[in-house]
Amino acid sequence: MTTMVRWHDLTFTYEGAPEPTLRGVDLEVAESELVLVAGRTGTGKSTLLRTVNGLVPRFTGGLLEGDVLVGGRSVRDHTTRELAHLVGYVGQDPLRTFVTDTVEEELAYGMEQLGLEPQTMRRRVEEVLDLLGIADLRHRALRTLSGGQQQRVAIGSVLTMHPRLLVLDEPTSALDPTAAEDVLGTLARLVEDLGLTVLMAEHRMERVIPFADRLLVVQDGEVTAGPTREMLLTSPVAPPVVELGRLAGWAPLPVTVRDARRRSRALAEALGSPPAAVRPPAGRPLLRADGVTVRYGRTVAVREVSVSVGAGTVVGVMGRNGSGKSSLLWALQGTGRRDAGTVEVLGEDPGGATPARARSLVGLVPQTAADLLYLESVDEECRAADRQSEAPDGTCRDLLDRLAPGIDGDHHPRDLSEGQQLALVLALVLTARPRVVALDEPTRGLDYEAKEMLGRIVRQLVAEGRGVLVASHDVEFVARVADEVVVMAGGEVVSAGPVDRVLAESPAFAPQMSKILGPGWLTVDQVREVLV
Amino acid sequence: MLLVLLTLVACLTVVARRSDAPWALSFRLYLVVALVVVVLRVVFRVLLGGQYGDTVLLDLPEIPLPDFAAGITLLGPVTSESLLFGLYDGMRLGALLVCVGAANSLANPKRLLASLPPALYEVGTAVVIALSLFPQLAESVQRVRRARRLRGDPGRGIGALRRIVVPVLEDALERSLALAASMDARGYGRSGNLSAPWRRVTGTLLVAGLVGLCVGSYAFLDSTAPQVLAWPMLVGGVVLAVAGFVTAGRRVTRTRYRPDRWRPAELLTAGTGIAVAVLATVALRQRPDVAYTDPATWPALSGLALVAVLLGVVPAFATPLPADQARTDAADEPAAREEVAA
Numbered sequence: 001m002t003t004m005v006r007w008h009d010l011t012f013t014y015e016g017a018p019e020p021t022l023r024g025v026d027l028e029v030a031e032s033e034l035v036l037v038a039g040r041t042g043t044g045k046s047t048l049l050r051t052v053n054g055l056v057p058r059f060t061g062g063l064l065e066g067d068v069l070v071g072g073r074s075v076r077d078h079t080t081r082e083l084a085h086l087v088g089y090v091g092q093d094p095l096r097t098f099v100t101d102t103v104e105e106e107l108a109y110g111m112e113q114l115g116l117e118p119q120t121m122r123r124r125v126e127e128v129l130d131l132l133g134i135a136d137l138r139h140r141a142l143r144t145l146s147g148g149q150q151q152r153v154a155i156g157s158v159l160t161m162h163p164r165l166l167v168l169d170e171p172t173s174a175l176d177p178t179a180a181e182d183v184l185g186t187l188a189r190l191v192e193d194l195g196l197t198v199l200m201a202e203h204r205m206e207r208v209i210p211f212a213d214r215l216l217v218v219q220d221g222e223v224t225a226g227p228t229r230e231m232l233l234t235s236p237v238a239p240p241v242v243e244l245g246r247l248a249g250w251a252p253l254p255v256t257v258r259d260a261r262r263r264s265r266a267l268a269e270a271l272g273s274p275p276a277a278v279r280p281p282a283g284r285p286l287l288r289a290d291g292v293t294v295r296y297g298r299t300v301a302v303r304e305v306s307v308s309v310g311a312g313t314v315v316g317v318m319g320r321n322g323s324g325k326s327s328l329l330w331a332l333q334g335t336g337r338r339d340a341g342t343v344e345v346l347g348e349d350p351g352g353a354t355p356a357r358a359r360s361l362v363g364l365v366p367q368t369a370a371d372l373l374y375l376e377s378v379d380e381e382c383r384a385a386d387r388q389s390e391a392p393d394g395t396c397r398d399l400l401d402r403l404a405p406g407i408d409g410d411h412h413p414r415d416l417s418e419g420q421q422l423a424l425v426l427a428l429v430l431t432a433r434p435r436v437v438a439l440d441e442p443t444r445g446l447d448y449e450a451k452e453m454l455g456r457i458v459r460q461l462v463a464e465g466r467g468v469l470v471a472s473h474d475v476e477f478v479a480r481v482a483d484e485v486v487v488m489a490g491g492e493v494v495s496a497g498p499v500d501r502v503l504a505e506s507p508a509f510a511p512q513m514s515k516i517l518g519p520g521w522l523t524v525d526q527v528r529e530v531l532v
Numbered sequence: 533m534l535l536v537l538l539t540l541v542a543c544l545t546v547v548a549r550r551s552d553a554p555w556a557l558s559f560r561l562y563l564v565v566a567l568v569v570v571v572l573r574v575v576f577r578v579l580l581g582g583q584y585g586d587t588v589l590l591d592l593p594e595i596p597l598p599d600f601a602a603g604i605t606l607l608g609p610v611t612s613e614s615l616l617f618g619l620y621d622g623m624r625l626g627a628l629l630v631c632v633g634a635a636n637s638l639a640n641p642k643r644l645l646a647s648l649p650p651a652l653y654e655v656g657t658a659v660v661i662a663l664s665l666f667p668q669l670a671e672s673v674q675r676v677r678r679a680r681r682l683r684g685d686p687g688r689g690i691g692a693l694r695r696i697v698v699p700v701l702e703d704a705l706e707r708s709l710a711l712a713a714s715m716d717a718r719g720y721g722r723s724g725n726l727s728a729p730w731r732r733v734t735g736t737l738l739v740a741g742l743v744g745l746c747v748g749s750y751a752f753l754d755s756t757a758p759q760v761l762a763w764p765m766l767v768g769g770v771v772l773a774v775a776g777f778v779t780a781g782r783r784v785t786r787t788r789y790r791p792d793r794w795r796p797a798e799l800l801t802a803g804t805g806i807a808v809a810v811l812a813t814v815a816l817r818q819r820p821d822v823a824y825t826d827p828a829t830w831p832a833l834s835g836l837a838l839v840a841v842l843l844g845v846v847p848a849f850a851t852p853l854p855a856d857q858a859r860t861d862a863a864d865e866p867a868a869r870e871e872v873a874a
Binding site: 116122 | 676678680709718
């Protein structure tokens, strides 16, 4: 077997960083291998992937020691563009990487740069359109595609160049469960059919694990590699199915839902019937919305949606990308558009109130939370928030310390990790003491541990008598925190009710535990509690 | 009169064939700017007198200015002649702006790039990406402004501006870096194998061509320069530059997927553009008073000029509608040509 990628004693340090991000990486990836890269957010997964075609350090700066050989060529002697025909690189946000406007042109772009014959280009474009099942999209403008379609086009646009190695950096992190399945299914087929070498970081590991030959775990700058199952036993990040396996002491460890289901009979019997959902006493409704409609031009983003959020409850809003979740949250907060319907928080309409009043009724953490940050340091942001909400000095800092202890006040907000940034923005929003808190897609970019922290924060908020709305397509997260769920499609509510019932109803939205142990079981924690 | 018509034609074309792509949203901005230009022109006419003509509309007192500002008069009597002159002047500029705006909002800059000679491709890409940054910036500004209200921001003054600008610029920078990385990873700017001497030849040819063009056009425009320099230098410069482009183009190994072909719609559009230009030039030669209206009389209009301008409407209806794939830029050429004619 020939070697495709060889990291040769690689150490990489970002400029100004006290510690190297990667230390002494000495690994090989053989041809036609599928290697999954796992690790917590911010440990250097992306950095490792980007050293393969020289994007690190050429686009980031920093000091690279050692060497990386790709197909026998050193990244020291070859620039990224000279490796373009060998390595196809696909990032997290496809829309930001598109160079042209339409699907067909995007697929051809790379080949144009390689200087291929027009006949070859036509043939390869057709092949890739068929391979990825996007032939009917060929003339569509890239901006108008859904997230899953965009990601498949992004993969196609590097496949047309016939690379020998495909590098994917969290290709499904921005996608809803159905779209993510689509993309990962496509990738699995490519590996089977084309025998490509694939190197990918992916947090929905369970979909990829069955195809993965090896797992690379990045932890504290060290990279270790080994067969998937062995590595999963100790990996710092693991999908719920693996956690269940570890908990039940199954060996060999199940890596797919199917594996686990076959093994689960004994466990299911031992566990007995699922714990009755602990319903919080139905608090008085804090927020009541009726017939909310939002239109943008001719498109109706939200159509006559009614929701109510009680004190002490978490309502999850789920649905595909573009199903109107964000528009609904913005409309409820009062800052966004609302073309029809009524919203009432404690007898007041946040849409008619002044911005200052509206944010003390409903606090919203938007999808791109960093939009709210603009000052030089964490402390400055906190002081500004105290001033803006006329809260006593130190309110925001106290909140922040409770949400995420130990953030240095002198740090620049942009240098914080995604989870810390989210905590900071949440603290800024909470300084105004809103009765209802709305979180738009808060788990984006968070790893399992950060999500757990966020889950605790959310439960803490409702324990204080607030109502919480969470828009998310992260099934496992919603299963963990929500009491009620509203599922939206095309701007309408298609199903609503208690979390265990709604999530069990739909296969696309069922969390792994219900798939393995049957309806009623939502999280590993439930199982752990019963076993203990 | 003609200018008003021209503006209308441009507007009609835009309305009929505009797509919803980001670059198409800027037309309204151009209209506003054009209007501001016209108004400013007239206001300045009133403010900075220097009036002529004798139909006094409004007799304003002239404000005496100190000696160092001799030659400049403030206010003073307002005459209809100078007012109209200002109006026509402003309208000329305004119409030019509207035409440029029309071309801008109909043409897809990326397709324009595809038609550049290979040697200019890399420079062209940089320009196109810079252009496409503006609509993205507008989008970010909207998003950040909305988010800022969630913080209960007072939202006024220099501080507020900074609060918008910082996140927006960071966003723009991140986007540009992501795009650049993606282009690089896909082989943008790979150079072919060209030997060093050839590269030197290319460089020399391009520089010599440019110098020739400069000297030639200077001599051509400046009648006092020796005329020997004019035409020969101009032609020589063009030849050298073209040779330079051809050799530079050989360095680029890029090929084109489905190059744009000249189909009936494109031919028709370009054809009407040329026809408008030719007809308008002829019409204005015959009746110069149509173009340079005497402020004292009612604007004149000749039949030929009218036909010429109205011809510009044809592409608005003869070209295919922008479908999803937005093949829209065919309609921009008459607008550009009309502008020349104006």
